[in-house]
Amino acid sequence: MTLTSPKAAPTPTTDTHCPYCSLQCGMRLGGGADGAPEVLERPEFPVNRGALCGKGRSAAAVLARDVRLTGPLLRDRPGGPLRAAGWPEALDRVADGLARVREQHGPDAVGVFGGGGLTNEKAYLLGKFARVVLRTANIDYNGRFCMSSAAAAHRRAFGLDRGLPFPLEDIPHTGCLILVGGNPADTMPPAVRYFRELRENGGTLIVVDPRRTRTAELADLHLQPRPGGDLALALGLLHLVIADGLVDKDFIAGRTSGFEAAREAAMAHWPDRVERITGVPAHQLREAARLFGTAETGMVLTARGPEQQSKGTDTVGAWINLCLATGNSGRPYAGYGCLTGQGNGQGGREHGQKADQLPGYRSIEDPAAREHVAAVWGVPPESIPGPGKSAYELLDGLGRPGGVRALLLAGSNPAVSAPNAGHVTERLRALDLLVVADLVLSETARLADVVLPVTQWAEEDGTTTNLEGRVILRRRAFDPPEGVRSELWVLRELAARLGVATGFPVAAVEAFDELRRASAGGDADYAGISYRRIVAEDGVFWPCPAEDHPGTRRLFLDRYATPDGRARFVAVTHRPAGEEPDEEYPLYLTTGRVLAQYQSGAQTRRVAGLTRAAPGPFVELHPRLAERLGVADGEPVAVTSRRGRAVAPARITDAIRADTVFMPFHWPGAGRANSLTNPALDPVSRMPEFKVCAVRVEKAAGPSGGGAAGGGEAAGGPSGGGAAGDGEAAGGRDGGSDGQVVRPFDRSGEVAGQAARAGQEVAP
Ligand code: SF4
Numbered sequence: 001m002t003l004t005s006p007k008a009a010p011t012p013t014t015d016t017h018c019p020y021c022s023l024q025c026g027m028r029l030g031g032g033a034d035g036a037p038e039v040l041e042r043p044e045f046p047v048n049r050g051a052l053c054g055k056g057r058s059a060a061a062v063l064a065r066d067v068r069l070t071g072p073l074l075r076d077r078p079g080g081p082l083r084a085a086g087w088p089e090a091l092d093r094v095a096d097g098l099a100r101v102r103e104q105h106g107p108d109a110v111g112v113f114g115g116g117g118l119t120n121e122k123a124y125l126l127g128k129f130a131r132v133v134l135r136t137a138n139i140d141y142n143g144r145f146c147m148s149s150a151a152a153a154h155r156r157a158f159g160l161d162r163g164l165p166f167p168l169e170d171i172p173h174t175g176c177l178i179l180v181g182g183n184p185a186d187t188m189p190p191a192v193r194y195f196r197e198l199r200e201n202g203g204t205l206i207v208v209d210p211r212r213t214r215t216a217e218l219a220d221l222h223l224q225p226r227p228g229g230d231l232a233l234a235l236g237l238l239h240l241v242i243a244d245g246l247v248d249k250d251f252i253a254g255r256t257s258g259f260e261a262a263r264e265a266a267m268a269h270w271p272d273r274v275e276r277i278t279g280v281p282a283h284q285l286r287e288a289a290r291l292f293g294t295a296e297t298g299m300v301l302t303a304r305g306p307e308q309q310s311k312g313t314d315t316v317g318a319w320i321n322l323c324l325a326t327g328n329s330g331r332p333y334a335g336y337g338c339l340t341g342q343g344n345g346q347g348g349r350e351h352g353q354k355a356d357q358l359p360g361y362r363s364i365e366d367p368a369a370r371e372h373v374a375a376v377w378g379v380p381p382e383s384i385p386g387p388g389k390s391a392y393e394l395l396d397g398l399g400r401p402g403g404v405r406a407l408l409l410a411g412s413n414p415a416v417s418a419p420n421a422g423h424v425t426e427r428l429r430a431l432d433l434l435v436v437a438d439l440v441l442s443e444t445a446r447l448a449d450v451v452l453p454v455t456q457w458a459e460e461d462g463t464t465t466n467l468e469g470r471v472i473l474r475r476r477a478f479d480p481p482e483g484v485r486s487e488l489w490v491l492r493e494l495a496a497r498l499g500v501a502t503g504f505p506v507a508a509v510e511a512f513d514e515l516r517r518a519s520a521g522g523d524a525d526y527a528g529i530s531y532r533r534i535v536a537e538d539g540v541f542w543p544c545p546a547e548d549h550p551g552t553r554r555l556f557l558d559r560y561a562t563p564d565g566r567a568r569f570v571a572v573t574h575r576p577a578g579e580e581p582d583e584e585y586p587l588y589l590t591t592g593r594v595l596a597q598y599q600s601g602a603q604t605r606r607v608a609g610l611t612r613a614a615p616g617p618f619v620e621l622h623p624r625l626a627e628r629l630g631v632a633d634g635e636p637v638a639v640t641s642r643r644g645r646a647v648a649p650a651r652i653t654d655a656i657r658a659d660t661v662f663m664p665f666h667w668p669g670a671g672r673a674n675s676l677t678n679p680a681l682d683p684v685s686r687m688p689e690f691k692v693c694a695v696r697v698e699k700a701a702g703p704s705g706g707g708a709a710g711g712g713e714a715a716g717g718p719s720g721g722g723a724a725g726d727g728e729a730a731g732g733r734d735g736g737s738d739g740q741v742v743r744p745f746d747r748s749g750e751v752a753g754q755a756a757r758a759g760q761e762v763a764p
Contacts, residue, residue: 115411116342119462127352149312175295181305236274246293248327347465360522399430578680617671
């Protein structure tokens, strides 16, 4: 078996995985009749059993030369155009610029911003590059915008963070599942079969979402709270199961700590009060508590809805409390889990591109962890910097005194995907040096001084870790275009120019072997995982500390990863969102995704079929609100928050609450949803409040803004996996919602705003 193909050899086929979401569906790549890359089904892979959504089915379109970068681009003067350049010139420019800023302003004036779509190998070496070569504390990544609240709550309660502590195959066997702020029917359609099978087996599905999404339509019970109401809702359910005697006293006594304080906090959230806070009728609350509390086994899954809030960590903690109180944890077919969003959202946060972590999910402040990692890296422990700024804080400080002045950014597009994106764009413009490594000329790359074209999923080997904690292998199937290099090669070349000649392997398998050693003994222990095992076993679940260890499909069956082995209740109480509606801004805005686009659309906006299905942004609003505003379906409306304004066509539907509007966040321009969102941060996870802010909505004159295909983004941005309404593209549905295989879109891949190719000039 050859694991690293030296050249393009798509014959007969190559088994690999989708480049997009955290389901990491198995697929097969081959050459079609015309020789162009073709996505085929791979029915043996257990997670998706051959099913792919339209995004995965059409993923090969982004491999086409005419939609992507094929050579480095440089800007010779601020405000000047980007021009084509050779690699030596581009790398010299980057290395000189980083060194100059470091010399003039100190190492922390140089920053690194990564992405949850990067492979484990890239994430690992990016973190090492920041700490060993740049010596900066300031590295973080867009996964901070994705699962960080669930991760923080996981660690607080269980001492360990793995999105799902059980495999997806367990879902059909639970008795009652509450899905909070997630819409897999649009975000990961092949996963819907697990929920369907749950119901076919006699289980109950409860969905919590301010919108009646296609996932909510599958549910036995849909609770439709106001955005930001998830915390109060969880507390209300805990109140009821306690009051109705549905708690598991033996489990609480034997396997947990802190129940009494959590109980007291929950008892202040009686049903009528919760109804007033959330808008969910008390009788529905009682029904939900009964269904969950009386089920033999129960699960709660959260996604971005409850997590992307300024109280996201506490909100997830409240749902975990509900599981613990009812004994739904630490046993088969029960427990709390998070539906991770980005393709490598899980692995991306385990191996060192997060500001406060070292590989193996180690704390950067733990002396033993620093010593272990330093020994693998061959550096003194004291040379490793301490924790740096979280993602939004890093972006907010760009170009300011004491902030980052030179930024290396890989696999992310914050000009579209960050909260308060207008402000973030201004900060990016204020940098002395912005370097973007990407596949396409994203909106952020358009602002860069140097753009480095890098390889993508089908052109390189590398591992990712899916939402189950299953480490899988993406395989190289095709050669990249001649002028394109892997990020691993780029890091090695930059490290050498900056005086570190060794320690940056270009072969992914070598990087992975070093990652295994760096992670050994850590929470996310990959020591026993090899490329060979991954292929032979359809992925390996971490922790896997030795080659003869089977991997860990189910966590916490015997003990939790806390010092005393007990799960911890956390006493939390309701508090309002960072910004609640008022006279001036009387409505809630919540944001999310649509079926035919992924994140801020870097790749998917360049796929003709996806863009036809979901061509641009929209504002979803209730008929009563539309009538009050005098707006007809399709007419442009302006949405204004304290941070900005966005204009997009109205989409009128009674599937949304009348006090709430929804916008998808995939598009730049006048319809950019993140022009509006609130960067209020969760005090623990530093997650911005993407899912709740206060807005004013008015009928707008003139054409709607934004949309269409232009520009793009890397596999980055908030995963939006769920939430307070992950979007659906009404009229934009591109395929199956429940695991159906859909037809491939045409692979021409042309869309407006195509990526610049070497030789083109692109205005900033
Ligand atoms: S659900 Fe769709 S986007 Fe996600 S991994 Fe599967 S095919 Fe890709």
